[in-house]
Amino acid sequence: MKEKPDLLKISELWIRILNKMDADEKMAKDFGTGDLLHCSEIHTVMAIGKNPDTNLTSLSLLLGISKSAISQMTGRLVVKGLIEKHRDSKNEKEVRFRLSPKGRIAYLGHEQHHAKIYARMHRNLGDLTDDEFSLIIRFLSAMEKTLDESGHGEK
Amino acid sequence: MKEKPDLLKISELWIRILNKMDADEKMAKDFGTGDLLHCSEIHTVMAIGKNPDTNLTSLSLLLGISKSAISQMTGRLVVKGLIEKHRDSKNEKEVRFRLSPKGRIAYLGHEQHHAKIYARMHRNLGDLTDDEFSLIIRFLSAMEKTLDESGHGEK
DNA sequence: ACATTTAGTTAAGCATGTTAACTATATAGA
DNA sequence: TCTATATAGTTAACATGCTTAACTAAATGT
Secondary structure, eight states: OOOHHHHHHHHHHHHHHHHHHHHHHTOOBOOSSSSOBOHHHHHHHHHHHHSTTOBHHHHHHHHTSOHHHHHHHHHHHHHTTSEEEEOOTTOSSOOEEEEOHHHHHHHHHHHHHHHHHHHHHHHHHOOOOHHHHHHHHHHHHHHHHHHHHHSSOOO | OOOHHHHHHHHHHHHHHHHHHHHHTTOOBOOSSSSOBOHHHHHHHHHHHHSTTOBHHHHHHHHTSOHHHHHHHHHHHHHTTSEEEEOOTTOSSOOEEEEOHHHHHHHHHHHHHHHHHHHHHHHHHOOOOHHHHHHHHHHHHHHHHHHHHHTSOOO
16 A cells, blocks of 8 residues: 555545445435335345346345345335345245336436436546546455455444 | 446445445454454544543534433443543533543554554555555545535445 | 523334344255 | 255344433523
8 A cells, every 4th residue: 555644544534434424324215116215225226126136145245244134124125015026936946136116216216316426426526537447446345355354344 | 437337336346345344343353451342332432542531422423423322332331441431520410531541452452453454455455656546535535525515425 | 599401311212234043945976 | 866965045033333202410591
């Protein structure tokens, strides 16, 4: 990386961002379906929308949470009518998920919401080259790997 | 910014990292005192170490959580022997906090712990040029600014 | 002095995750 | 083919770290 002051700067920024996001995390929003969806609920909806017919295990890896958590979360989302669970006859073991019509509304609602945030982000960040993008990915991946290794964060 | 796939990739990585940190928050660690301290416990210890003799209300503002949460947290930390609560005779209403000797050990332990994580991060990320470093800062700053503007995150 | 504000505590509850123990299905090797 | 093992998912019990609401006690101001 670099000398200490730089590391500290990244670390401080990182922690501050996380705290701000965290504060926010607790607020549920209506993404156009009339339901109030919590952060992790809409995230799951988005993950399923982007990866139709993924099974539970993949979803768990994708989102970085336990299969148990996914199982509970998807159960709740089925009850709320945002996603559908199905098993195809070829594979009676795996459960797959897809969005319900209502789920698609929430999906689009969230995308609009995102689009606004991306626009803001773009205004704040400016255009990035391919190289710059890969550096960011590299940085975040290192972050994730460090997290995986240490078995715990240092938020 | 750029085309969609890149945005998605960053977004997914980001969410996964946050989830992992979150999961992690629940794991306790020994910072050299023989006690297992949870993330928010050590954070409180750090905050008190950096701001000796703050009262509960200030601590609550400082950490951005409710007075109730602070009250519960500090209660636990007193039981664990990491901090001390005191009221000075001039003011029987406010409670003030300071680190116990054991708390100071944890404080230092946490600082060392940070150093180790930096080292791991360095191993995973490699050296960065000045330009690369500033790009990361630019990215994170944009992230923070975007968050500030929208008045709420979208984790 | 009494009413109001301020500081802190406590109880109950919620969102989100975990691990451990479980069932059911798929697969690979004798 | 039969059986052992690995894989997919579920469930129960619990942990963490917050919240709000209702409370007590001390300080303040009129």
